[in-house]
Amino acid sequence: MKGTWELINANEAAAHAARLARVKVIPIYPITPQTMIVEVIEEFIVKGMMNAEYMRVESEHSAMAAAIGASSAGVRTFTATASQGLLYMHEVLHWAAGSRLPIGMAVVNRAVGPPWNIHADHQDAISQRDTGWMEFFVSSSQEALDSILIMYKVAENSKVLLPFMVCMDAFILSHTHMPVNIPDQEDVDSFLPEYRPPHWSLDPDNPVDMGNLTMPEEEYMEMRWSIERGMKNAREVFRETSDEFYRIFGRRYGMVHSYKVEDAEHIIVTSGTLASEAEVAVDNMRRNGRKVGLLKISLFRPFPQEETRTILSKARTLTVIDRSYSFGYGGPLAMEIRSVLYDLDERPKLVSYVAGLGGRDVTYKDIEKMVLHSEKEKGKRMVTYWYGLKERIRSSGFEEVI
Amino acid sequence: MGLSEELVLPISRPSKGASGRTGVWRVFKPVIDLQKCVKCWQCWLLCPEETILADDVPKVDYDYCKGCGVCAKVCPTKAITMVEERE
Numbered sequence A: 001m002k003g004t005w006e007l008i009n010a011n012e013a014a015a016h017a018a019r020l021a022r023v024k025v026i027p028i029y030p031i032t033p034q035t036m037i038v039e040v041i042e043e044f045i046v047k048g049m050m051n052a053e054y055m056r057v058e059s060e061h062s063a064m065a066a067a068i069g070a071s072s073a074g075v076r077t078f079t080a081t082a083s084q085g086l087l088y089m090h091e092v093l094h095w096a097a098g099s100r101l102p103i104g105m106a107v108v109n110r111a112v113g114p115p116w117n118i119h120a121d122h123q124d125a126i127s128q129r130d131t132g133w134m135e136f137f138v139s140s141s142q143e144a145l146d147s148i149l150i151m152y153k154v155a156e157n158s159k160v161l162l163p164f165m166v167c168m169d170a171f172i173l174s175h176t177h178m179p180v181n182i183p184d185q186e187d188v189d190s191f192l193p194e195y196r197p198p199h200w201s202l203d204p205d206n207p208v209d210m211g212n213l214t215m216p217e218e219e220y221m222e223m224r225w226s227i228e229r230g231m232k233n234a235r236e237v238f239r240e241t242s243d244e245f246y247r248i249f250g251r252r253y254g255m256v257h258s259y260k261v262e263d264a265e266h267i268i269v270t271s272g273t274l275a276s277e278a279e280v281a282v283d284n285m286r287r288n289g290r291k292v293g294l295l296k297i298s299l300f301r302p303f304p305q306e307e308t309r310t311i312l313s314k315a316r317t318l319t320v321i322d323r324s325y326s327f328g329y330g331g332p333l334a335m336e337i338r339s340v341l342y343d344l345d346e347r348p349k350l351v352s353y354v355a356g357l358g359g360r361d362v363t364y365k366d367i368e369k370m371v372l373h374s375e376k377e378k379g380k381r382m383v384t385y386w387y388g389l390k391e392r393i394r395s396s397g398f399e400e401v402i
Numbered sequence B: 001m002g003l004s005e006e007l008v009l010p011i012s013r014p015s016k017g018a019s020g021r022t023g024v025w026r027v028f029k030p031v032i033d034l035q036k037c038v039k040c041w042q043c044w045l046l047c048p049e050e051t052i053l054a055d056d057v058p059k060v061d062y063d064y065c066k067g068c069g070v071c072a073k074v075c076p077t078k079a080i081t082m083v084e085e086r087e
Helices: A010-020 A035-046 A060-072 A083-098 A141-156 A185-191 A220-249 A273-287 A305-312 A332-341 A364-376 B042-046 B070-074
Strands: A004-008 A025-028 A053-056 A078-081 A104-109 A134-137 A164-169 A178-182 A256-259 A266-270 A292-297 A299-301 A317-322 A349-354 A384-386 B028-032 B052-054 B058-060 B080-084
Touching: A004 A010, A010 A035, A010 A104, A010 A141, A010 A164, A010 A178, A025 A035, A025 A060, A035 A053, A053 A060, A060 A078, A060 A083, A078 A083, A083 A220, A104 A141, A134 A141, A141 A164, A141 A178, A141 A185, A141 A220, A185 A220, A220 A299, A256 A273, A256 A305, A266 A273, A266 A305, A266 A332, A266 A364, A273 A292, A273 A364, A292 A305, A305 A332, A317 A332, A317 A364, A332 A349, A349 A364, B028 B058, B042 B052, B042 B070, B070 B080
Parallel strands: A025 A053, A025 A078, A078 A104, A104 A164, A134 A164, A266 A292, A266 A317, A317 A349, A349 A384
Antiparallel strands: A004 A178, A134 A299, A256 A292, B028 B080, B052 B058
């Protein structure tokens, strides 16, 4: 295999991806646990390993506003944030997607307050679901690096033209060192050529106005439809792009990643690092004769509906584990999976769980317990079980607490 | 690669009246007394909507003037007065 091996964490992997993508502008604001991305990029620039404009901004809202300005000027743009920082960007995220700017962002998934908590939780990214950003969840440093390169190429495709966030769990990925193959620059250059905006950019000789007032009878609704067309096209573009990535780098990524699902009667569905932990649970349970498999949802937006339905339709029982919550309904991933299965004549039983909020540890043993619990559960109940709450709550007889 | 029709962008090129006839928003209307005008062109320079036309003398484009009153404020000879619009 080409490239060089380094022992790095996902923060460093994301910074390497920005360097290898030859990003030109990086407006960025530090927040735990993303700060190392800021520091490593600064170091690359100071050492002359990266030729980029590094912008110190006063907030995440400004970081995204500046990223919109830079991307509008027609250059590849990168930023990174987490938790409250991502929430603070929320309004501007809509502007980035609506302006059809293929900005790249690393999101280190961290719990949102109150109370303050810096640990792994997907609530920050899941709360940006409807902004028009593509969202890709990873489970290793290698995947963090590779998916940023892949997603730039998807985002900049003239059929897509939408921004993306690559989401990686706080600390479990951002601060855990693992071996990562750093691709050679020339290979990345051939995979990801310089960004040349095919649709619009700021040009003093040919002035444009972006986002001007639009009346109901004008084209506002057409523009919203157009974002959905970009999302729809992104699925096919992702397939082509990840094939091309595989041909050059030898590593294959799907919109979903399945593990031992071929003969599985019971499939665990989850994302991020919970999915790598679930692989251990699958192996363990298979040793005990249970036909368990795993489906990891990598691309959350656009949602890989067909791939998900094809794989899950063959199973008898599904255990869906979310690391975020939609208050007043249930687990966000479970909602998507239920919806994907609705059109099937025969649907597997689906049992939804929320676990690991605020970085609470979820081990393969916990995942095995959830699998056994869903085997016994009757199903056809629109509930989400809260897994791993404190004993004083578990022993108080509340429904849907295990 | 050509762009598909499905790409609908929130982009506009500068053109007169792109946001409709904004003159209908006006409550007070600038009226220029040409007897007092010294053609210093301060009103033309400072109008935020470029609705003061530079002819031989300054002339207001009432289709797009929103009546903000900047021209009246900056006029050194007080040649411009803001008159309330009446139906």
